[in-house]
Amino acid sequence: MRMPVALVIGVLLAATAACTTGEKPAPQCDSKLDAAFGAWARAGFSGAVAASTGGRFECLAGYGTADDATGARNTADTVYSIGSVSKAFTATAILKLAEDGKLSLDDPVGKLVPAITGPVAKATVRQVLLHTSGIGGSIGADDQPLDRAGAIAAINKLELAFPPGTDDAYSNAGYTLLAIIIDTVSGMSYRDYTLRNVLTLPGGAVTGGFWHGRPAAAGPVAAGYLDDGKPGRSNDFPGPYWTTEGNGSLAMSTRELATWAYALFRGALAKHAGDPGHPVGDGRSHTLGGWMAFDAPVYGTPIVAIAGGGGDVGHNTAVVWIPARDQVIVMSSNRSVLTAEELLAATVPSLVAGGALPTPTTPAGGGDPAAVVGTYRLDTGGSFEVTVAGNQPRISAVGADAVGALFPPRHRFSADDLRAHEKRVLLMLDGQTKEGREERKAVEAEYGPIAAVAGGGTVVADGEMRTYVTVTTRDGPRLGWYAVDEHSNIEGAELPTDPPALTLVPVAANRYRPDDPTGTGPDVTLDFAGGKVTVSGPAGTATARKSQR
Known part of the structure; x- marks a missing residue:
């Protein structure tokens, strides 16, 4: 039977009052939920979870570190910018x-x-x-x-x-x-x-x-x-x-x-x-x-x-x-x-x-991360740069062709959507909208007159499309990205920035996939063999050759 609304809210107010007076109940979570969220924490989630049904909390838990400098842990009472x-x-x-x-x-x-x-x-x-x-x-x-x-x-x-x-x-x-x-x-x-x-x-x-x-x-x-x-x-x-x-x-x-x-x-x-x-x-x-x-x-x-x-x-x-x-x-x-x-x-x-929570899959293992480090160049001009941090390869893409291969469209965004977004960004930076003209002024005020703007591919990140551009001024080229809506209003931007990149996990001896436990990221596989990397995705494959140092 559902509790009366007034009583439910009273329970919640009592719980919150305890938080504000220092009488904080010990963080707790249903054992099955805690096990599932613990698995996600091992896959990289760091933060806190709160879940209530009918006004009663069945999960109040934190995972990972809130502050590396102090070692403080995340809890249900840790404060975040929302x-x-x-x-x-x-x-x-x-x-x-x-x-x-x-x-x-x-x-x-x-x-x-x-x-x-x-x-x-x-x-x-x-x-x-x-x-x-x-x-x-x-x-x-x-x-x-x-x-x-x-x-x-x-x-x-x-x-x-x-x-x-x-x-x-x-x-x-x-x-x-x-x-x-x-x-x-x-x-x-x-x-x-x-x-x-x-x-x-x-x-x-x-x-x-x-x-x-x-x-x-x-x-x-x-x-x-x-x-x-x-x-x-x-x-x-x-x-x-x-x-x-x-x-x-x-x-x-x-x-x-x-x-x-x-x-x-x-x-x-x-x-x-x-x-x-x-x-x-x-x-x-x-x-x-x-x-x-x-x-x-x-x-x-x-x-x-x-x-x-x-x-x-x-x-x-x-x-x-x-x-x-x-x-x-x-x-x-x-x-x-x-x-x-x-x-x-x-x-x-x-x-x-109301079912059991899914948990992330565990990589198959294998592979030698150090062996895949290097620069790989596409015949069409773009390139991939592979580095290793914490024994995990990380691959970045430079150039529209490389970005398109490593970050193919997925879910509700189509290839046409990505192309249309890049067109809107370039038109905006060309000064064909008022906001674009103001953005050019802001960039030029910091870096000098803009000599050229070149598109560098579009990715989907944090639920939005982001088009990478190379903006060349008197001080040289700078990579950045812009997110705009269908009316070319700027929704997000970062200039300068690093090339888009993915952390990889091994699935076989020389095969890797993105470290993406939620399954929401790029659907690609990377095979390293014979001094080459082949990136396979929904639209086909792209092969890049390793540069000799």
């Missing part, structure tokens, strides 16, 4: 203001914030919530100091990619605009309103805080580690923080996030947060609450999910609400070897079905 999961909190604040009669979701944003005078001023709050306002992208790098007035000025400069309500474009800038609306309409600052009315649950328990600045999340903070193993950015950026306010500024533990999400979906914070609002294809819809709703055919029953992180912090968080099971599952990670989002993607079908 990145774009912050959007769910901003959306909740907007829904609460609407319920309190402080605004209408159909109000034009320019009416609520007269200082918003740019093209987006006529878009409604509802359209901004659903990413259908016409603006996309961001208004600056995460750690770019930007005050409220600067954020408004940047938003006013954004052009609309389409008339409001006629299409969709995922927008960090849109959620910063929502934070400005909250800041204006509520009568208090965005941070104060969020703390008092969204992070604080009925009964007074506080769930989390902000990654940079105050009020900060209480608890031990995990260090983040990037693709190359180096530490990510810490939480000591002095601000001001308006590049991430509303769209990615919060931090909390998995225990706190699971508690908050359950309270949200049982109606304790705002109504209609998980209702589908705008379909985006493949059985998915943006919700008014900032989440993504998945129709029943996708996983066998309707679910609502959200994920965020990555970037230069090294943290990643993923959350799923399964209404039919009255269940919340939260995973956070602090290393990019196997992120929370990747782990959730690999396990969510089993979690939704």
Whole structure:
């Protein structure tokens, strides 16, 4: 029998209160779940898991090291930056203001914030919530100091990619605009309103805080580690923080996030947060609450999910609400070897079905990593560079032909999608969009006039397409990558950067596959023999010859 909602939320509030007063229950997890997550930890997952059904936690556990410098371990009370999961909190604040009669979701944003005078001023709050306002992208790098007035000025400069309500474009800038609306309409600052009315649950328990600045999340903070193993950015950026306010500024533990999400979906914070609002294809819809709703055919029953992180912090968080099971599952990670989002993607079908979790397969072993080290060149001009770290080969690709062979399209992204993405990136960097012209100015301000831009192939990473480009300035060529949406708004970028690379595991004496326990990465096999490497994938093979030193 299902517990009454009030009693369920009371249980959660008591658990959270224990967290905030120092009376923390020992981390625990069902033995079968713990065994499965332990196997994923051995495959590279480092982070924490929290899962509750009917408001009662059946899994609160941490795996791996939270901080290499101190040796501290990850636990369910370790604090992580939750990145774009912050959007769910901003959306909740907007829904609460609407319920309190402080605004209408159909109000034009320019009416609520007269200082918003740019093209987006006529878009409604509802359209901004659903990413259908016409603006996309961001208004600056995460750690770019930007005050409220600067954020408004940047938003006013954004052009609309389409008339409001006629299409969709995922927008960090849109959620910063929502934070400005909250800041204006509520009568208090965005941070104060969020703390008092969204992070604080009925009964007074506080769930989390902000990654940079105050009020900060209480608890031990995990260090983040990037693709190359180096530490990510810490939480000591002095601000001001308006590049991430509303769209990615919060931090909390998995225990706190699971508690908050359950309270949200049982109606304790705002109504209609998980209702589908705008379909985006493949059985998915943006919700008014900032989440993504998945129709029943996708996983066998309707679910609502959200994920965020990555970037230069090294943290990643993923959350799923399964209404039919009255269940919340939260995973956070602090290393990019196997992120929370990747782990959730690999396990969510089993979690939704209530079955045993899959575990990663163990490589067959064999092979001599040192024997495959070297540079391998394709006849078409590209190359592969193989190095060894920790007794594992790592192969990087340089050139569109090499990138295409090592990173073939997979899952919902087709070869046509990748080619179209590269075309949009090159047109953007050619200055054929306003955002592209601004990006050129920013690059030239740092590196000098751009002499040429050449495409270097497109990969799928962290659920998005990234096109690699070589940008040549007076100081020489630099490799970088850009992720853009279908309207050429920049969703992510890194310049300079290293070539795309894969860590390999042996499956036979001279045969390797990507170290990809979730099965979500490139579907390729690499055979080393006779001074050559042959990369085999869905579209065929490519053979490169080892250069003689």
